[in-house]
Amino acid sequence: xxxxxxxxxxxxxxxxxxxxxxxxxxxxxxxxxxxxxxxxxxxxxxxxxxxxxxxxxxxxxxxxxxxxxxxxxxxxxxxxxxxxxxxxxxxxxxxxxxxxxxxxxxxxxxxxxxxxxxxxxxxxxxxxxxxxxxx
Amino acid sequence: xxxxxxxxxxxxxxxxxxxxxxxxxxxxxxxxxxxxxxxxxxxxxxxxxxxxxxxxxxxxxxxxxxxxxxxxxxxxxxxxxxxxxxxxxxxxxxxxxxxxxxxxxxxxxxxxxxxxxxxxxxxxxxxxxxxxxxxxxxxxxxxxxxxxxxxxxxxxxxxxxxxxxxxxxxxxxxxxxxxxxxxxxxxxxxxxxxxxxxxxxxxxxxxxxxxxxxxxxxxxxxxxxxxxxxxxxxxxxxxxxxxxxxxxxx
Numbered sequence: 001x002x003x004x005x006x007x008x009x010x011x012x013x014x015x016x017x018x019x020x021x022x023x024x025x026x027x028x029x030x031x032x033x034x035x036x037x038x039x040x041x042x043x044x045x046x047x048x049x050x051x052x053x054x055x056x057x058x059x060x061x062x063x064x065x066x067x068x069x070x071x072x073x074x075x076x077x078x079x080x081x082x083x084x085x086x087x088x089x090x091x092x093x094x095x096x097x098x099x100x101x102x103x104x105x106x107x108x109x110x111x112x113x114x115x116x117x118x119x120x121x122x123x124x125x126x127x128x129x130x131x132x133x134x135x
Numbered sequence: 136x137x138x139x140x141x142x143x144x145x146x147x148x149x150x151x152x153x154x155x156x157x158x159x160x161x162x163x164x165x166x167x168x169x170x171x172x173x174x175x176x177x178x179x180x181x182x183x184x185x186x187x188x189x190x191x192x193x194x195x196x197x198x199x200x201x202x203x204x205x206x207x208x209x210x211x212x213x214x215x216x217x218x219x220x221x222x223x224x225x226x227x228x229x230x231x232x233x234x235x236x237x238x239x240x241x242x243x244x245x246x247x248x249x250x251x252x253x254x255x256x257x258x259x260x261x262x263x264x265x266x267x268x269x270x271x272x273x274x275x276x277x278x279x280x281x282x283x284x285x286x287x288x289x290x291x292x293x294x295x296x297x298x299x300x301x302x303x304x305x306x307x308x309x310x311x312x313x314x315x316x317x318x319x320x321x322x323x324x325x326x327x328x329x330x331x332x333x334x335x336x337x338x339x340x341x342x343x344x345x346x347x348x349x350x351x352x353x354x355x356x357x358x359x360x361x362x363x364x365x366x367x368x369x370x371x372x373x374x375x376x377x378x379x380x381x382x383x384x385x
Contacts, residue, residue, distance in 0.1 A: 005143070005212035005254040012142035032136070047211070074240075094206060095231040098213065098254075101247035104239055105232045115238040123246070127137040 007047035025133035026057040034122035036069035069122030078111035140253035150259040160304035162269035165321040171199040182261040185224035190268040194229040201360040212256035219360040293327035309338040317343035
């Protein structure tokens with residue numbers, strides 16, 4: 001259910017931009033969902049729908065795109081995808097779901113074993129673009 | 136790309152009246168102990184109090200406050216954990232990392248801090264104390280950037296070396312015109328050569344008081360979080376400090 005807090009954040013940003021731009025009609029909002037956070041889309045969408053009741057735009061304007069999580073090791077330069085970690089347990093995945101940086105606690109570079117790696121893409125919820133009407 | 140979390144942090148902290156980051160430029164001066172002592176004292180004084188441990192790599196406030204580490208309950212966000220008998224709201228990276236090592240670079244610390252601030256649903260609080268990591272780095276600048284009206288509390292000790300380093304932090308906060316609730320001098324033994332009053336005065340802030348050195352403070356605090364009494368001298372010094380903070384209440 002903490003997806004609702006993130007849906008609330010997305011709506012807050014759209015509301016701010018809507019007001020800053022003279023309350024022009026919101027045509028579309030492209031939301032990027034990073035694989036690492038394991039967002040439950042059904043819960044996230046339900047959160048959006050419920051929270052949008054007090055806002056002047058509907059859930060129809062929101063479009064979602066998922067992004068695979070990819071990593072790069074700062075120690076050896078190895079690059080890999082999340083699917084290289086099938087060994088992550090339920091508790092570990094849950095921790096990463098709440099706080100994606102917990103990945104650094106539970107994951108290591110598959111090549112050299114270093115915990116010093118960077119998440120290149122696919123962390124969590126970001127807004128890729130917002131289109132407002134010209135009229 | 137737009138980070139939506141930035142737009143919701145203010146809303147999350149609306150129920151919090153005063154935010155006090157407990158900071159020091161030097162490690163090992165007792166920031167966590169002071170933050171926990173203050174949190175207990177505020178709570179026992181009837182103030183609704185929370186503690187946020189932002190020292191991700193050295194998270195320890197949960198040990199001082201007898202917090203059982205578990206995933207937080209979810210309800211349109213995550214609910215703070217509760218401490219032993221102390222009825223404090225509590226949040227820490229340790230709820231997710233448990234007792235594992237937390238190897239984060241600065242940008243990752245900032246990301247984790249943003250996430251916690253964006254998803255934690257604080258109850259109405261009079262005081263939210265923040266246990267800050269040592270140093271003048273990402274966490275300090277992130278707190279200054281993302282939180283409205285933080286009032287820094289700076290911890291020093293009678294050590295000349297500590298005071299020398301801590302002065303850099305106080306000078307920077309003063310230069311940036313960041314509100315400071317005051318300075319605490321920790322680990323004071325009888326006959327200590329205190330320079331803390333002078334430090335506070337130089338930078339236009341207040342010496343809130345001294346905290347005596349206390350053998351076994353970690354265990355005493357954990358017991359106090361369960362309801363035991365702290366040694367009288369220690370308890371009085373903390374009560375005096377919290378009284379000074381609340382007397383300056385806005």
